[in-house]
Amino acid sequence: MASAPVAWQRYAAVLFDLDGVITPTAVVHMAAWADLFNGFLATYDGPVARPAPYSDADYFAHVDGKPRYDGVRDFLASRGIVLPEGTPDDPPTALTVCGLGNRKNDAFNAVLERDGVEAYPGSVALLDHLRELGIPLAVVSSSANAPHVLEVAGLRDRFQTVVGGDVAHALNLRGKPAPDTFVHAAAALGAAAEASVVLEDAVSGVRAGAAGGFGLVIGVDRGAGETALAEAGAGLVVADLADLVPQHAP
Incomplete structure (x- = not known):
């Protein structure tokens, strides 16, 4: 783990993932994904006999940090299950990739509206420090919900730009582990990738930062594991x- 603070003044921009880095909404996502997949598997009646139930290990291996669909x-591929792709307009009841994704999104938003969200205190401390600099x-x-989550957490004004799933879709940017969204965000801030820092808790996000040639990629271990992130x-x-x-640094 880190033993010294970063020389932040050397960098022209800092790019944060949201869920699991700034806010503990990863827990909400994990619960929503578990409800979705275990509910689907419980009623699945396809050619794959007795697919293994969904677990937290599946979240980190197949879901964490990726676009929802x-x-x-x-x-589904990890269980050998193939469904029609469908379209983003599919209702949450549709047995398609997009339908299941929309069902999960509805579950996430229901929990967010009910319980709200507060940022990690350590993340706010870093945001305060970077604002001073x-x-x-x-x-x-x-997540297409990124702006809403930031509003609920009271942090939207801290960021000059937010590149969420909706922006990526509109601009046809590939999702993580491709570096496109990070590269776009750095450019929006007027910074080169090599002069920017990426902070990520997901293996797919760390891979995106590494693939983009960013000046520093920092992994935040919220469960993926120090070794996997490194x-x-x-x-x-x-x-x-x-x-x-x-x-705060040790």
């Missing part, structure tokens, strides 16, 4: 963003 498709910030998330390309792995603030 990619996560559905990749999990005047470094431009962006959120780069696979092997994916993280130059530094921390347990909490407070470790990256000078007065």
Whole structure:
């Protein structure tokens, strides 16, 4: 794990993933995915006999950090299940990749509206520090709900740009682990990739940062594991963003 603070002044922009990095909404996502897939598998009546139930390990292996429909498709592929792709307009009841993805999105938003969300204190401490330094910030998330989550958490004004799943779709940017969304966010802040920092808790997101040639990729270990994040390309792995603030660093 990190043993010294980052020399933030060396960088022109800092790009944050949202879920699991700034806000603990990853827990909400995990619960929504588990409800979706285990509910689907319980009623599945296809050619694959007794597919294994969904587990937290599946979240990290197939879903974490990816665009929603990619996560559905990749999990189903892990069980040898193929469904029609459908379209983003499919209702949540449709037995298609998009239908299941929309069902999960509805479940996530229901929990968010009911319970709200508060940012990790250590993440707010780092945001405060970077604001003092005047470094431009962006959120780069696979979730189309990113702006709403930031509003609920009271942090929307901290970021000059938010590249969520809706922006990626509109601009035809490939999702993580491709680097496209991070590269787009850096450019929107007027910064080159090699002069920017990426902070990610998902293996797919760390791979995206490494593939984009960013100046520093920091892995935040919220469950993926220090070794997995480092092997994916993280130059530094921390347990909490407070470790990256000078007065908090060990």
